Amino acid sequence: MGPGRLFALTLAGFLGGHLAILGAFAAIRVRVTREAPRVRVDAAGLRYFAEFVIAEAFMLTAALQLGVLRLSGFSAPRTALTLGVGFLWWEAWFYFGHRLLHTRWLYPLHRPHHTTRGLHPSLSFSAGETVVLSSGFYIPLALASRLYGGVSVETLALVFSGAYALNVLSHLDVAAFEGTAVGPLLGSARRHARHHAGRRGNYGLNSAWLDRACGTEAAG
Ligand SMILES: [Zn+2]
Ligand SMILES: [Zn+2]
Numbered sequence: 001m002g003p004g005r006l007f008a009l010t011l012a013g014f015l016g017g018h019l020a021i022l023g024a025f026a027a028i029r030v031r032v033t034r035e036a037p038r039v040r041v042d043a044a045g046l047r048y049f050a051e052f053v054i055a056e057a058f059m060l061t062a063a064l065q066l067g068v069l070r071l072s073g074f075s076a077p078r079t080a081l082t083l084g085v086g087f088l089w090w091e092a093w094f095y096f097g098h099r100l101l102h103t104r105w106l107y108p109l110h111r112p113h114h115t116t117r118g119l120h121p122s123l124s125f126s127a128g129e130t131v132v133l134s135s136g137f138y139i140p141l142a143l144a145s146r147l148y149g150g151v152s153v154e155t156l157a158l159v160f161s162g163a164y165a166l167n168v169l170s171h172l173d174v175a176a177f178e179g180t181a182v183g184p185l186l187g188s189a190r191r192h193a194r195h196h197a198g199r200r201g202n203y204g205l206n207s208a209w210l211d212r213a214c215g216t217e218a219a220g
Contacts, residue, residue: 003061003065004147004183005061005205006061006064006065007057007058007201010056010057010060011053011057011062011155012158013057014053014056014057014060014160015053016046016202017054017157017160017161017164018049018052018164020151020161021161021164021165021168022168024067024165025165025168025169025172028182029172029176031110031176032177032180032182033171033176033177033180033183034177041113041123042122043220044112045116045117045123045124047131048112048116048123048124048125048126051125051126051127051130052125052126052127053128054127054128055127056130056134056160059131059134059135059138060160061140062187063138063141068138069138069141069142069145069151069156070145070146070149071145071151071152071153072145072152073149073150074154074155075149075150078144078148078150078155079150079152079154079155079158080136081121081144081148081150082140082141082150082151082155082159083155083158083159083162084145085140086137086140086144086159089136089139089140090137090140091204091205091206091207091209091210093133093136093209094133094203094204094205095135095203095204095210095211095214097132097136098110098133098203098204098205099173099203100129100132101129101132101133101217102203104134106132107130109126109128110129110136111127112125112126112129113125113126113129114196125127130147133169137159137163139158141155141156141159142156144168166205166206167205168172169185169188169189170189170191170192170205170206171192172186172188172189174177174186174189174190174193179188187208187215188198188206188207191204191208191211191218192205194218195218199218200212200216201216201217201218202216202217202218203216
């Protein structure tokens with residue numbers, strides 16, 4: 001397949017995946033909180049949405065085209081291994097990448113995410129921030145695809161949609177869900193909300209173990 005067609009396909013995949021996940025979370029919010037979804041979409045949000053999905057599609061196209069990733073047929077056990085190992089790797093990559101994004105040199109890439117209020121995460125990631133963070137996916141994926149044929153098209157769909165769904169979960173508006181059935185799932189959103197409120201620390205996204213190990217936990 002030519003690179004143009006591959007890029008169009010991956011872009012369609014990221015666009016469809018992001019919109020489906022945002023739609024699912026908006027539907028859950030309406031059901032659980034009885035509030036209308038408050039998604040404010042402005043020109044800056046649309047620009048960052050385009051930067052985010054184009055950067056993701058560009059990296060995946062390059063990884064497939066250059067042979068960094070070799071696709072195999074789907075296997076549930078091999079995909080489960082890739083997802084499990086990939087999750088641990090991703091937690092560490094995100095933690096250290098996020099700390100780097102808070103250095104003076106890289107903060108301009110991360111600033112849109114911190115200054116955009118009330119928007120879903122896909123509407124505030126610059127292309128540069130996306131490259132710093134999402135490039136981390138390709139190290140375990142490349143190894144899994146070469147060592148044990150652990151990457152199929154389905155694996156890629158699960159990795160990227162799973163990572164994005166967890167990202168949206170970490171950015172849920174905690175106050176709206178407090179006291180609802182979703183409340184127990186909000187640990188990462190509570191921790192990350194303290195990071196967004198300007199507290200130094202809580203660089204991890206889905207878990208707090210690296211913040212605890214490195215002394216950067218900002219507790220309630
Ligand atoms: Zn940050
Ligand atoms: Zn955030």
